[in-house]
Amino acid sequence: MRVNRLVSYGLLVGLSAVFLMPLAWLVSTSLKPVEQTMSLPPTWLPRAADGTIQPRWENYREALTSMGGQGAARVPFAVFLGNTLMVCVLGVIGAVLSNALVAYSFAKVKWPGRDKLFAVTLATMMVPFPVLMVPLYGVYRELGWIGTLTPLWAPAFFASAFNVFLMRQFFRTIPEELSEAARIDGCSEWQIFWQIILPLSKPVLAVVALFHFLWAWNDFMGPLLFLTRRNTLTLAVALQNFQSQAGGVQWHLLMAASAVVILPIIILFFFAQKTFIRGIATTGLKG
Amino acid sequence: MTTFERANLRNGLLFCLPWLIGLSVFTLYPVVASLFYSFCDYSVLQAPVWSGTENYRRMWGDKVFWLSLKNTLFFAGLSLPLGMAVALALALLLNTGVRGLPVFRTIFYLPSIVPIVASSMLWLWIFNGQFGLLNSFLRPVLGSATPAWLADPQWAKPALVLMSLWGVGNSMVIYLAGLQNVPGELYEAAAIDGAGVWRKFWHVTLPLISPVIYFNLIMGIIGSLQVFTTVFAMTGGADGNPARSTLFYALYLFSTAFYDLRMGYACAMAWVLFVVIVVLTVVATKLMEKRVHYAS
Numbered sequence: 084m085r086v087n088r089l090v091s092y093g094l095l096v097g098l099s100a101v102f103l104m105p106l107a108w109l110v111s112t113s114l115k116p117v118e119q120t121m122s123l124p125p126t127w128l129p130r131a132a133d134g135t136i137q138p139r140w141e142n143y144r145e146a147l148t149s150m151g152g153q154g155a156a157r158v159p160f161a162v163f164l165g166n167t168l169m170v171c172v173l174g175v176i177g178a179v180l181s182n183a184l185v186a187y188s189f190a191k192v193k194w195p196g197r198d199k200l201f202a203v204t205l206a207t208m209m210v211p212f213p214v215l216m217v218p219l220y221g222v223y224r225e226l227g228w229i230g231t232l233t234p235l236w237a238p239a240f241f242a243s244a245f246n247v248f249l250m251r252q253f254f255r256t257i258p259e260e261l262s263e264a265a266r267i268d269g270c271s272e273w274q275i276f277w278q279i280i281l282p283l284s285k286p287v288l289a290v291v292a293l294f295h296f297l298w299a300w301n302d303f304m305g306p307l308l309f310l311t312r313r314n315t316l317t318l319a320v321a322l323q324n325f326q327s328q329a330g331g332v333q334w335h336l337l338m339a340a341s342a343v344v345i346l347p348i349i350i351l352f353f354f355a356q357k358t359f360i361r362g363i364a365t366t367g368l369k370g
Numbered sequence: 371m372t373t374f375e376r377a378n379l380r381n382g383l384l385f386c387l388p389w390l391i392g393l394s395v396f397t398l399y400p401v402v403a404s405l406f407y408s409f410c411d412y413s414v415l416q417a418p419v420w421s422g423t424e425n426y427r428r429m430w431g432d433k434v435f436w437l438s439l440k441n442t443l444f445f446a447g448l449s450l451p452l453g454m455a456v457a458l459a460l461a462l463l464l465n466t467g468v469r470g471l472p473v474f475r476t477i478f479y480l481p482s483i484v485p486i487v488a489s490s491m492l493w494l495w496i497f498n499g500q501f502g503l504l505n506s507f508l509r510p511v512l513g514s515a516t517p518a519w520l521a522d523p524q525w526a527k528p529a530l531v532l533m534s535l536w537g538v539g540n541s542m543v544i545y546l547a548g549l550q551n552v553p554g555e556l557y558e559a560a561a562i563d564g565a566g567v568w569r570k571f572w573h574v575t576l577p578l579i580s581p582v583i584y585f586n587l588i589m590g591i592i593g594s595l596q597v598f599t600t601v602f603a604m605t606g607g608a609d610g611n612p613a614r615s616t617l618f619y620a621l622y623l624f625s626t627a628f629y630d631l632r633m634g635y636a637c638a639m640a641w642v643l644f645v646v647i648v649v650l651t652v653v654a655t656k657l658m659e660k661r662v663h664y665a666s
Contacts, residue, residue: 105536207393
């Protein structure tokens with residue numbers, strides 16, 4: 084038994100090292116002078132020319148400045164960050180509001196045709212994005228959204244099948260008696276939704292908000308398709324452009340820029356760890 | 371209809387309004403339109419012209435189409451089973467009652483939330499043939515025979531598979547939640563009946579977590595057939611460099627639609643992808659049907 088325990092811990096520690104090593108390598112590279120990124124064999128600690136250990140924090144400033152290109156067409160990093168935050172925050176607001184409303188309709192209001200529409204809703208989850216891609220581009224063009232950030236957040240205000248499903252499952256666990264009692268007290272459907280159901284549903288609202296934020300921060304194909312000018316780019320696309328624009332890759336700067344894109348997500352994770360774990364676990368178990 | 375029923379219908383539709391609009395504008399219309407375009411010659415610049423089954427017939431003789439399908443199935447066929455096995459192994463290891471579970475779980479989960487483009491940049495650097503971290507470990511063993519990974523048509527796909535294993539944290543957490551739901555009494559009962567570790571795993575654990583295995587399998591099929599971002603970001607666009615070895619289905623579809631402006635052909639390709647996904651999902655469901663065990 085004791086030997087088993089030891090083997091378990093040994094494996095866990097070893098595997099943890101393997102899983103963490105890429106991130107450690109990212110941080111290490113991001114703090115090295117450029118010559119050191121091309122030394123063999125590679126070394127872990129960033130060193131100055133005289134061999135003393137010295138992290139080059141300037142790399143970060145340099146990376147953020149050069150990420151937006153050179154010369155007059157240069158876009159400040161803050162613009163990319165602002166675009167990304169706008170898409171994320173507006174999207175989160177839209178996703179939480181619209182999915183809660185729709186899920187309430189499916190979970191708590193009895194109306195003819197409801198269950199048929201819900202079945203259709205579930206079926207649409209099967210449709211892969213490439214099927215929708217071309218006509219969606221046409222829809223956004225008709226709406227005058229191409230080249231703007233709008234197609235990256237506005238659709239969130241019109242609910243999505245998966246989030247509706249997730250929230251409906253949660254609302255159904257709230258006892259019907261609560262709604263009934265409120266109805267007898269003369270509450271309108273809106274009041275029941277806003278004052279009784281929503282306050283009880285904070286856990287699932289948090290899961291939807293968090294996952295939408297993460298999704299929007301990560302989204303690459305959307306911005307790639309719908310954005311045209313450099314000053315509208317989000318961080319994900321700006322980072323990929325940074326790698327492909329300058330002929331030779333400056334690894335220390337690219338790693339610094341990547342670290343900046345990763346950091347907010349890591350911080351978010353440590354603040355909302357429980358929500359993350361609960362979110363994934365419920366999607367997996369109820370799906 | 372009573373007043374009560376009428377009020378319910380009105381309320382129901384009002385609350386549902388965002389989705390009624392979203393479903394029709396952003397899902398149902400695109401589905402119908404894309405099916406129509408798939409039977410058309412359509413370049414966006416001009417109105418679609420009906421061409422019957424031309425697009426589908428052309429696909430049959432399109433070597434690049436078959437190559438992209440082959441590449442995608444190769445990648446999915448390796449990364450899906452390996453990823454599921456690694457995720458399950460990690461979850462089992464975490465479920466042995468070790469101390470510090472939250473710490474280890476965090477470490478294994480963290481890579482899966484690293485933004486995809488950022489992790490692509492990181493792995494591009496790790497796979498660098500000359501100065502990359504991976505080859506610095508392999509060089510003492512392989513000498514000058516270390517692969518150039520993403521620069522070598524033979525090794526580019528295996529490199530992407532290897533990288534995908536780093537992101538299994540999400541399915542690991544799902545497995546772990548499934549494992550934690552298995553009642554401890556069942557293991558005790560099995561132990562009393564003289565079952566060893568292997569038989570407990572085979573006859574207690576696996577059947578009881580079969581719903582989450584099924585879930586991860588289906589999600590994995592859907593996801594791995596549509597891989598796009600990592601490949602696009604790591605191989606410099608939609609060409610599938612080097613030598614089309616990483617030209618995956620989604621990349622070919624994307625460049626057909628938005629670089630070559632052959633929207634009709636791209637829509638036909640998208641529908642074929644849809645059919646492939648549905649067929650594989652149905653096959654997986656049939657294979658697992660008798661083995662998936664729902665507790666209640």
